[in-house]
Amino acid sequence: TIPGISELFGPLEYALRHSFLPAIVGREVSDVERKLFTLPVRLGGLGISNPVEGSDFEFQASVNITENLRKLILDQQSTLDGCRTETVAEVTRDCLRDGEVRLLRGVTEIVADPSGGRLGGSVTLARERGAGAWLTVLPVGSLGWVLGGGGFGDALGLGCGWR
Secondary structure (H helix, E strand, O other), X not given: OOOOOHHHHHHHHHHHHHHHHHHHHOOOOOHHHHHHHHOOHHXXXXXXXXXXXXXXXXXXXXXXXXXXXXXXXXXXXXXXXXXXXXXXXXXXXXXXXXXXXXXXXXXXXXXXXXXXXXXXXXXXXXXXXXXXXHHHOOOOHHHOOOOOOOHHHHHHHHHHOOO
């Protein structure tokens, strides 16, 4: 990971926003909907992160989590004796908590945004336990767990209150 490269992800975010997401939902997506799709499924989103907004946070989390190992490498240690697993676990928990706070802020923004229309209520319902389970199931044709044609976009549209 490289620091300060968030703007270099602009073309990728453009492709996600203007090609990929419209292809799966069947229409252009608004700014509020893009924020929604960034959230993990358990918070009512699709888990399709915005690389421009998330790269700096992910870089800092990576630096913090690997700090102990980096020091061992720079000191040319041949064992992991100096690496305290408690510290690594603690830093990892802190990074996860910070990420969770950031995501919950995103949910609050979406629910409160008046330009989202019925989307705020849909997000509230989508956050109910198990509501997004259909998004995480592997498509297995022999079991009938496949959304063919526009089925995915239709199901998503129902969940978001578009249809």
